[in-house]
Amino acid sequence: MLALIALTAVGCVSGTVSSRWRNHGDLRIWGDATAGITDDAYQWGSAAVLAAAIPIADANDTAWSDKAIENTPFSNHQSDGDRVMQGLMGVAGGLAVGEWLLGDDEGLATETLVESMLVTAGIVRLMKSSRSRRRPRGSGSYDSSPSGHATAAWVSATFLARRIDDSYDDWRGKLGYLSYVPAAAVMLNRVENARHYPSDVAVGALLGSVITNIIYNAHYPGDGRRGLNDKPPITLVAAVDDDWAGLYMQYTF
Numbered sequence: 001m002l003a004l005i006a007l008t009a010v011g012c013v014s015g016t017v018s019s020r021w022r023n024h025g026d027l028r029i030w031g032d033a034t035a036g037i038t039d040d041a042y043q044w045g046s047a048a049v050l051a052a053a054i055p056i057a058d059a060n061d062t063a064w065s066d067k068a069i070e071n072t073p074f075s076n077h078q079s080d081g082d083r084v085m086q087g088l089m090g091v092a093g094g095l096a097v098g099e100w101l102l103g104d105d106e107g108l109a110t111e112t113l114v115e116s117m118l119v120t121a122g123i124v125r126l127m128k129s130s131r132s133r134r135r136p137r138g139s140g141s142y143d144s145s146p147s148g149h150a151t152a153a154w155v156s157a158t159f160l161a162r163r164i165d166d167s168y169d170d171w172r173g174k175l176g177y178l179s180y181v182p183a184a185a186v187m188l189n190r191v192e193n194a195r196h197y198p199s200d201v202a203v204g205a206l207l208g209s210v211i212t213n214i215i216y217n218a219h220y221p222g223d224g225r226r227g228l229n230d231k232p233p234i235t236l237v238a239a240v241d242d243d244w245a246g247l248y249m250q251y252t253f
Contacts, residue, residue: 020111023228032225033217040222042161042177043213050206057198065136068192074185081189084182085149088156091179095163108229109163112219116155116212123207124148136194147196147204150187154208157183162216183208 023029037043057064075081096110104110128143135144157179164176187201196204221227 020228023230026226029218029221029226029228029230030214032221032227033214036217036222036225037210037213039225042165046158046180046209047206047213050202050209053202054199054206057202061197061199062136064198065191065194068188068198069137069194072192074188074192076193078189078193078195081149081186081193084189085153085156085186088153088160088179088182088186092156092159095160099163108219112216113155113159116159116208116215117152119215120151120155120207120211121148123211124151124204127203133197133200136191136197139194144196145200145203146207147187147190147201149190150183150196150201150204151208153183153186154180154205155212158209158212159216162213162220166220 037047092113096113099109100107124146127146128148131145132142133144135141160179161176165173167173183205187205190196190201191198217225218228
């Protein structure tokens with residue numbers, strides 16, 4: 001991830017990327033990106049399922065947590081879930097950097113993934129500090145909610161699903177949504193190894209899914225939606241020749 005951040009920083013020296021970063025302050029773009037979730041059933045559907053799961057899981061946190069710990073349906077080794085999460089992050093990062101090296105628009109995919117990871121990590125840290133929820137089975141740690149592992153897994157899975165879906169117009173594009181399966185396995189592993197309650201991983205998954213979709217929509221806007229690559233309607237352009245210099249206004253519509 002540090003390598004991705006460094007690559008993104010290097011890319012910011014170009015004119016297009018600099019313009020894109022200036023547009024990050026345009027709240028209209030982020031409003032369109034958020035509203036864009038309603039344009040796609042896969043986006044609002046996953047958010048709706050995860051949001052509905054949170055109160056149900058919260059009401060059954062202790063019982064479901066104890067049952068998962070006793071039965072360990074996925075693995076009783078926390079490292080197995082860690083490897084799945086790291087694998088998802090590695091595949092997502094590899095796809096993003098690969099697109100950049102193969103001619104992606106100046107690291108657009110990489111920027112999308114890095115922003116999603118950084119924004120969600122910040123939100124998770126703030127929520128952990130504010131909630132101070134103790135981990136299951138009396139662990140001395142008070143940072144159970146939300147699950148950072150679940151969040152990172154769902155950021156990676158959502159990014160992979162969106163990029164693959166955008167790459168194909170037929171059924172192959174939907175295969176990217178299979179990445180939700182290992183992301184769900186990470187959630188289960190965190191619960192069965194007494195690292196989180198079910199509602200903790202559900203909140204983390206919802207954060208990872210929704211925030212990544214919003215950031216993705218801002219970088220790859222749908223039809224009729226504003227995006228970060230949009231140019232301002234009015235720009236001033238300098239023109240210099242051997243014996244004169246001028247400044248003219250350019251209007252884009």
